[in-house]
Amino acid sequence: MLELKNVSKVYSPGTVNEHMLFRHFDLTVPDGQFISVVGSNGSGKTSMLNLICGSIPLDEGQIIVNGQDITRMKEHKRYRTIGRVYQNPAMGTCGNMTLLENMAMADNKNRPYNITRGVDRRRADTYREMLAELGLGLEDKMNVPVGSLSGGQRQAVALLMSTLTPIEFLILDEHTAALDPKTAEIIMQLTGRIVAEKKLTTLMVTHNLRYALEYGDRLLMMHEGRIVMDHAGAEKQALKLDDILGKFNEISIECGN
Numbered sequence: 001m002l003e004l005k006n007v008s009k010v011y012s013p014g015t016v017n018e019h020m021l022f023r024h025f026d027l028t029v030p031d032g033q034f035i036s037v038v039g040s041n042g043s044g045k046t047s048m049l050n051l052i053c054g055s056i057p058l059d060e061g062q063i064i065v066n067g068q069d070i071t072r073m074k075e076h077k078r079y080r081t082i083g084r085v086y087q088n089p090a091m092g093t094c095g096n097m098t099l100l101e102n103m104a105m106a107d108n109k110n111r112p113y114n115i116t117r118g119v120d121r122r123r124a125d126t127y128r129e130m131l132a133e134l135g136l137g138l139e140d141k142m143n144v145p146v147g148s149l150s151g152g153q154r155q156a157v158a159l160l161m162s163t164l165t166p167i168e169f170l171i172l173d174e175h176t177a178a179l180d181p182k183t184a185e186i187i188m189q190l191t192g193r194i195v196a197e198k199k200l201t202t203l204m205v206t207h208n209l210r211y212a213l214e215y216g217d218r219l220l221m222m223h224e225g226r227i228v229m230d231h232a233g234a235e236k237q238a239l240k241l242d243d244i245l246g247k248f249n250e251i252s253i254e255c256g257n
Contacts, residue, residue, distance in 0.1 A: 002029040002169065002201065007051065007061035009225075021047055022225040025061070033232075034195055034202040036212035038244065039222035040251070045205040048222070049171050052203070054078045065168075080110050083162030083200075084171040085155070087178055092158025095147025099138065099157065102146050103127040106161035130160060134190060152183030156190060163194050170195065172204040176211070184208070188215060209244050219244075223251050 007025040012018050021044050029035060039045050050056045052063060054075035063071050070078060085092055093102050107123060124142065132139040134156050138149075146154060155175060163170060172191065176184035192215055195202050206212055212219055219236050221229035221244065229247050231239055 001031055001064075001066060002052070003027070003062075003064040004048075004051070005062045005064065007063070008059050009047065009051065009056070010059050013059075020225075022051075022058075025225060027227070029201060029203070031201055032199050033218055034200075034216035035204065035218045035220055036216040037203060037205045037220045037222060038207070038209060038212050039220075040248070042224075043222040044225040045222055046173055047225075049084075049173055049203060049205060052078075052169075053082060053084060053171060081168040082171060083167045083169070084173065085158050085162050085175040087174040089151045089154040089158060089178060090147075092162060093146045093154055096145060098143050099131070099146055099149075100124060100127065100142040102157065102161060103130075103164070106164045109165045130164075131157075134160070136186070150183075152179050152186065155179060155183075155187055159187065159190060159194065163198060163200070168201060170200040170202040172202065172206075174205050174207060177207060191215070209241055212244070213239060213241065221247055 004025060004027040007022050008020065009022040009025075010018060010020045025044075025048075027048075037045050037048070047056065051058050054070075054073060054077075058071065061071070062069055065081070094105070097105070104123065104127075107127075128139045128142060131142075136153050136156055138153060138157065141149065141153075146157060149157070155178075159175070175191075176187050179187060188211055191204070194200070202216070204211075204216065217236060218232035219229065219239060220227055228251065229244075
């Protein structure tokens with residue numbers, strides 16, 4: 001279980017640009033839940049993910065995982081149990097390394113570094129089988145630098161790499177936003193399959209409201225560092241696109257837009 005308790009975060013404190021985004025923010029995510037997170041720009045979606053991953057520090061409150069307080073835990077240690085895929089396909093892979101080398105690097109996550117070969121050739125067939133299941137022809141590009149792949153291929157590799165070793169949490173930060181519609185559909189189908197097969201606790205930030213409705217078993221809408229809509233289970237399944245758009249319009253009117 002993931003818990004954010006009484007979290008507060010201030011940006012640019014002590015300056016004319018001081019802005020308190022989160023004020024006593026709370027969120028509980030049960031094991032195995034897949035949450036889609038929507039909201040306007042500046043609502044706190046990505047900041048929430050960054051706080052969970054330790055990319056930015058919080059000012060008050062606690063982040064608790066399975067009863068353990070990880071609030072002061074370093075970012076790299078949190079990634080032992082977290083897989084993250086970013087909006088930019090280049091951020092989850094190393095473009096100068098081959099696809100085989102990238103897969104091997106991800107496969108060695110959390111293992112001690114010894115003076116051994118970086119790539120275990122005995123695992124190459126396993127990687128090839130994994131890549132073949134994606135249906136993108138990547139199994140024939142094992143020795144190709146990842147930087148020469150298309151954005152969609154690279155994002156598929158990033159998603160596969162992030163879940164190659166056992167993790168508890170999958171963090172998806174608008175991971176289809178930079179892709180064309182057809183490729184985005186492929187990545188979302190792959191996402192749904194991986195989450196279901198590995199039973200991962202997942203938080204997915206997206207601007208695509210259809211994906212937010214179709215994927216996951218809980219939907220959150222954020223605004224100014226607050227949760228303004230929270231539907232799970234049957235309630236979430238009953239939501240319509242107009243329900244979400246209606247809430248967006250309500251917020252817009254409240255803000256004078």
